[in-house]
Amino acid sequence: MSKVLAITGAGAMSEGMRQINPDVVPAFPITPSTQVIEDFSQFVADGKVDTEMITVESEHSAMSACIGAAAAGGRVMTATSSAGMALMWEMLYIASSMRQPVVMTLINRALSAPINIHADHSDSMGARDAGWIQLYAENNQEAYDNLIMAPKIAEKMDVRLPVMVCMDGFIISHCVQTMQLEDDDKVKKFIGGFESTYPVLDTENPSTWGALDLQDYYIEHKRAQHIAMKNAKDAIKKVSEEFADIFGRKYELFESYRIDDAERVIIAINSVCGEIKEVIDERREAGDKVGLLKIRSFRPFPYEEIAAALERVKIVTVLDRSESMGAYGPLFTEIRTALFDAPEKPMVYNRIFGLGGRELFMSDIHDIFEENKTYLETGKVEKMFDYLKVRGG
Known part of the structure; x- marks a missing residue:
């Protein structure tokens, strides 16, 4: 049966992996995701899973x-x-291009x-074009739930793409929170058995993986990946609906928090959204019409849905916890794209925050709402791009 327990975010992910009981887990530990692999290796040693654990020499x-x-036919x-995923960079593209539904917990950490x-989100945002589905989580419960849904999304036959389930390092991964751990059998039944496609160990039906692909077919294969990623949007919706029916927690591509009548909205990702919600509740009690749009699915990105959600909003502050040197933040760029064709669109501007783990406090979020209030009253955004809480600025 399900139970409520106090557990770290990393511990929640290892428990989710135990329930999924994957065929193979290759891993190399790196802070702050070490606990995930450490705990799971103990499950392997204790015989609680049937997994083949491969301890390798690098990421x-x-x-x-x-x-x-995965190519051999296993659920992986x-x-x-951070740097662990950066060392994987070449192979991230190969995993998605070979359409292998690998599921990876990515505990977000700054790159050196x-x-x-x-x-911060420099690791996952740096890999945003690697062809992986990206799901983000505000807290331990959401991270665990996303992990349970991830194999079912990845393994859809019209998707067959890898998934990274992202959470903030230390803030969530090492923070103990209460969450509901679902019944093992219910989780296994929800996910179902693994169905492989053209496994290389099927000698009766031989196949070739990773063959040379020149100008005659390469672009068709890239288009096929793009179509699969677009299909993933519907897959995420459907799997989330199934999850809600069974476990009672409902998720969308993004969460709209008190934005139905909001004039001023912050858009953000991951753990900071919890603080933003607290500030919104305080300001709502004082009659201030503010709200939050929290991104859950960054890839695929829900352009049309976000444009529709913001059609009555007057001004939006987009918070990026990573930056693209010489350009706007990655999230801001996507939001501007989503709003470009909207007949009625809000003012929108970008703020970079929290790089390297610098905290954003509730007082800072109040300041953001005061700033966008001033911009709305004057009808002019004074600074389209800026950093929050930085020396000399």
Whole structure:
């Protein structure tokens, strides 16, 4: 039966992996995702799962082994962070291009240099074009739920793409929160058995993987990936509906928090959204019409749905916890694209925050709402792009 327990975000992910009981888990530990693999390896040692655990010499090897195991016909999972995923970079593209439904817990951590072990989104946002589905979580419960849904999304026959389930390093991964751990049998029944496509170990039906693909077919294969990613949007919706029917927690491509009548909205990702909700509730009590749009699915990105959700909003502040040097933040760029063709669109501007784990407090969020209130009253955004809480600025 299901139970409520106090557990870290990383611990929640290892429990989810235990319930899924993947065929193969290749892994190399890196802070702050080490606990996921550490706890899961204990489950393997204790005989609580049937998983073949492969301890490799690097993250590049870990993803290579994931691809090989998935191509052989197994359900495969792993976990990493930051520089670990950066070392996987080549293989991330190969996993998605070979349409292997690998599921990876990504505990977000800043990329070096300077070396930093704390949370920002430079790792996952740097991989936003690698062809992986990206799901983000505000807290431990959402991260666990996303992980339970991830194999079912990835393995849809019109999708067959890898999924990274993202959460903020330390802020969520090492924070103990109460959450509902679902019944093992219910989770297994929800996910179902794994159905492989053209497994290389099927000698009766031989297949070739990773063949040379020149100008005669390469672009068709890339288009097929793009179509699969578009299909993933419906898959996420359908799997989330099934999840809600069974477990009672409902998820969309994004969460609209008190935006039905909101004039001023913040758009953000991951753990900061919890603080933003607290500030919104305080300001709502004072009659201030503010709201939050929290992104859950960054890839595929729900352009049309976001444009529809913001059609009555007057001004939007987009918070990015990563940056694209010489350009606007990755989330801001997508939001501007979503709003470009909208007949009625809000003013929108970009703020970079929290790089390397710098905290954003509730007082800072109040300041953001005061700033966008001023911009709305004057009808002019003074700074389209800026950093929050930075020295010398």
